[in-house]
Amino acid sequence: MPNDSDAHLQETCVQSQSLCEGSFLKARQDTVRTPDGALSTREYIIHPGAVVIIPLLDDHHILLERQFRYPVGQVMTEFPAGKLEPGEDPLCCAQRELLEETGYTAGQWAQAGALHLAIAYSTEIIHIFFARHLSPGQRHLDEDEFLDLLVQPEAEFFEACQSGRVTDAKTLTCALWLQNVRQGAWPLRWENA
Incomplete structure (x- = not known):
């Protein structure tokens, strides 16, 4: 569970794009701002649970x-x-x-x-x-x-x-x-x- 003391670890989304829209899974690529202010890329799968x-x-x-x-x-x-x-x-x-x-x-x-x-x-x-x-x-x-x-x-x-x-x-x-x-x-x- 995130809390205020975790703020120095959190990333924020700057831009998000879809890579694939399947009938079951979706793939995304996000540009995120890391805690030190740099930009980085995160690719991940959206799953329904x-x-x-x-x-x-x-x-x-x-x-x-x-x-x-x-x-x-x-x-x-x-x-x-x-x-x-x-x-x-x-x-x-x-x-x-x-x-x-x-x-x-x-x-x-x-x-x-x-x-x-x-x-x-x-x-x-x-x-x-x-x-x-x-x-x-x-x-x-x-x-x-x-x-x-x-x-x-x-x-x-x-x-x-x-x-x-x-x-x-x-x-x-x-x-x-x-x-x-x-x-x-x-x-x-x-x-x-």
Whole structure:
């Protein structure tokens, strides 16, 4: 959170131009005045925001997804996630994405926190949710969406994170949350769906 004592670090926009206007992402190039008065350039991506869900199953198992991610050219293991629609409440988005991608609905939800994914070049913020008391149902994948579900013991998941088999940043952040919640260090406030 910015405060008055941060003024000596802040940059101000002098000029802004669009580099690309995609249907999902937008790229901008801004000229900024740095704290010492010099001019510099900042290129960044405008992202609508997203959610990620940590679905808790019985007996310390979690629900993950495996999906080919084109930009990195490989199948990634990650928690269910999805982008916010304009004006959409993050909890509503999390509930929608969990159902669409996994077919599960949750009886209880807890908002954990937020993650700024790539602060050097993106506005993306990801809202982190936990879901429990899961009930299976029918998935509703997007037409161009292909993914497998993976039920995994939490201990195996943590080992996959430690060994480098899981490298997705949002999923690694969720691992930190999950570990601290399980240890009782970061309590959650659960609410019924």
